[in-house]
Each structure stands twice: as structure tokens, then as C-alpha cells.
Amino acid sequence: METSDIRDELTEILVTEQEIQEKLRELAARIDADYAGKDVLLVGVLKGAVMVMADLARSLHGHVEMDWMAVSSYGAGTKSSGVVQIRKDLDSDLTGRHVLIVEDIIDSGLTLSWLLENFASRGAASIEVCALLRKPEAAKVEIDCKYVGFDIPNAFVVGYGLDFAERYRNLRDVAVLAPHVYS
């Protein structure tokens, strides 16, 4: 039987598992210091942020709660549709909470711009963003992101939560998807 090798579907590993873990520990130390004495509500943006949330949260030492919002705008493509759909809203009331939104990637910025506007009227005491990856060259709107892991080139990436048509989320590294897979 012929077996296909996922590595043939990737052109380059951009960020390794080890680099991700080191960076998340660094960001967690900053977050611990910035929120000392405060309870933080981590809001993970499903589905992409699952891995970042799991590893970041376990590197934090203060009290945190976790909630999840499911939004989607990419569907099965490699370009944002520009329309952000809520698939699951938060369970928590944000009133008076210190909210830290946890994201895998800021690409066009449209998802976070929409989410920040959506959260603005919910009465949080503070709202900040932590994103593992950011593509500065792809920005359509500027996002004020306090905790950024890595700035990466404008290529479609997969792994560590990031998908193409729901696949590749389970890869441990972040890699560039070979164009022959989607074109």
C-alpha cells in the first residue's frame, strides 16, 4: 500500500516545537508579572488557539480561568472571507474581568478586530491579546497585541492548532503549507 508523507505537503518548518515552548514560557513570565495579584480570564479562540491555550496556561503560575469563543472566517480556504461567524459564544460574563484573549495567529487582523469590538461593550476591566504568530505584511487592520510570539512571513502556515481544511492542526511545529496542496 502506498503511504503519503505529510512532510511532502510542507515546504519549510518556520517555528519548531522547542522554539514555541520556550517562547510561551517567556510570554507566561511576562503575563504572570503584569497580572500579579489579579485573576485572569483567558479567552481562547477556537479552534486554532487550543494548543497555545493549553501550553500557555500550564506555564502560568497565577490564578486563571479559561473560557472559549468559537469564531471562523477561513472555512476551507487560505484567505479570510472577511465575515466572522460566531459558532459558540462565551459562557462567562466579562463585567469587571481582566480578559486576555489567546490566539494562534493574527493574519489580516479581521478576526481580532471584530472580537475586540464585540467584547468592548461587555464591561471588562481590561482586555489584552496574546498571539503566538503574527504576519505583519498581511495586516488589513492594525491590532494592538501586547504579547506576540513570532512575526512570520506572509505565507499560509499550518500546525500547532493551525489548519488547512481542518487538517494539520496536530503537527507539533509550525510549517509552511506547500502551495500544491491548495492551488
Ligand SMILES: O=P(O)(O)OC[C@H]1O[C@H](OP(=O)(O)OP(=O)(O)O)[C@H](O)[C@@H]1O
Ligand atoms: O487575522 P485573521 O485574518 O482574521 O486570521 C486569524 C484567524 O483565522 C484563524 O481562524 P479560522 O477562521 O481559520 O478558524 P479556526 O481557528 O477554527 O481554524 C485563526 O485561528 C485566527 O482566529
Ligand code: HPA
Ligand atoms: O496562515 C494561516 N494558516 C492557517 N490558518 C490561518 N488563519 C489565518 N491565517 C492562517
Ligand SMILES: [Mg+2]
Ligand atoms: Mg482555520
